[in-house]
Amino acid sequence: MTRFNTFYQQIATNRLSHWLTSLPAQLSDWHNNNLHGEYQHWQKTLDALPTTKNGATVDLQSTVKVGELGDFTEGEFKRLENLMKKFKPWRKGPYHIHGLHIDTEWRSDFKWDRLAPHIADLTGKYVLDIGCGSGYHLWRMRGAGAEFVVGVDPTQLFLMQFNAVQHFINDPQVNLLPLGVEQLPELAAFDTVFAMGVLYHRRSPIDFLYQLKAQLVKGGELVLETLIVDGDENTVLVPGERYAKMRNVWFLPSGKAMCAWLERCGFSNVRMVNIDVTALDEQRKTSWIDTESLQDFLDPNDNTKTIEGYPAPKRAIFIANK
Template sequence: MLDFSAFYAQLAQNKLHRWLETLPAQLANWSKEALHGDFKQWQKVITNLPPTSASQIELKQQVQFGTAEDISAGQAQQIRYLLQQLKPWRKGPFNIHGIEIDTEWRSDFKWHRVLPHISALKGRTVLDVGCGSGYHLWRMRGEGADFVVGIDPSQLFYAQFQAIKHFNPDPAVNLIPIGIDEMPPLKQFDTVFSMGVLYHRRSPLDFLQQLKNQLRPGGELILETLVVEGDEHTVLVPGERYAKMRNVWFIPSVAALTHWLSRLGFSQVRLVDLNQTSLAEQRKTDWMDNESLIDFLDATDHSKTIEGYPAPLRAVIIANN
């Protein structure tokens, strides 16, 4: 069974201690299910990663743990081979001892769009809902967050996070493999991020309420999601697929999303960024060799998805609890 005891010990000493009423049983169940199939093999990959010492750690400009000079050529070859066993790598990039994990998404692009608009993270307790393999957790820590928790139930994302954390075992950065539905209303996080999740939820208003339930009074929500153009009544509900994704349910306009947040009791709701997803930000790489954005767009008109819907347009909205 996976060992989360160090995380529990931290919770017992901080303002999230009430989470201990439910979390250990949930993670015990998750661990039992995870120890089957591919996850067992991914754990072997992580166990085989060589011990290293990072002479340099960089989290402000990029996520970099160590330099090429810290390890031998043989170790570099071993690390690269093992990390590639955890493909596809979708969110990043990461630099591990000079090894560039060139992920499908340049998540640093998104971070640079978000960062200028948020309250300072220094000293804050932060939650990232749907954090993937945890790239943004490290960037949040780099901005001085005191305690960073990401949640995402994906077994592969958790294994990838474990692999990256092997090279920088910072106890303040944690990924917990559960979904938001399993979290009690802690109402203690200073900042809650949710980036690229809302459109995957069948009940978007319930999801926004769940995010609100994690924030302390006056806390800040950073919401990044797909949107469409239109007024406060405009919401796209795609057919079976949107950009080849099956699990896309609601894509609201900025005005509609602002209205939803206001109805739920958020204040100071404001749009801070609107960005058309580019082929430079999401693309196929050696670390993610499946289909990517170019395959999801109309071949003759990149303003449309392959199904004929508006191409991905992403908004960042900030609101206060």
């Protein structure tokens, strides 16, 4: 809980101070009642990580990198690699830690490169990332100039992966909390809210959009990325039990339908700024995941379809204002 205590001290003196009325109790309940069975083992792994060398350079603008190859002895480097692999599967990245390339399943830098030209300048901004995974994009937001970055994701392994990277970068302005969006009060405190790869996992996408809106300051910017299908403003795919082998996929709207949903929820200046078919070089199996990946989710005879026969994953980025 020490890390959270530091977060409490930070927000006590910034625009998120009103969150202190509910957040400590929520995180105390999480710590007392919801810890994963592997949590203590993961914590021991964190505690065993080597210490970053003094003066190590950090690059968050073009990648997520700390230090250089050669900062550690050969034995220290091998220990670092073995310890970081205990946090598999690594989904989002990549990360470069003192010469160690954590080659994650997703090339999340590709997504960042697609959206970065379209978003508002993050310099000096308070930024929230909903469903942030291990926090790769949190670091890129900080590298883009954000003053204070908060990610929320209830998956405890992702928290541990974030803490492992944070161990080396050590930036108190970047934080990850093990919460879901439904646990957030109406903070109305963030200049930009990101929600990428989350909407299709929500049983009620309209409620989700209102939850995102409630976190923004007036005029703040929403950056939403989600799976879409082709069609008009009334087209929405509701898959069966699975979509691309995922059980928790509920609604895949067309781009026009997604824009209509955002407008119905009261967002303004709604626009779709990018459409991209997920490629096999962006999501793929690596030695850092040990599980299936995109190639296994597609029809082996027709990569334009999922293994269930639905249209293959196509993603779009939407930007709107409160």
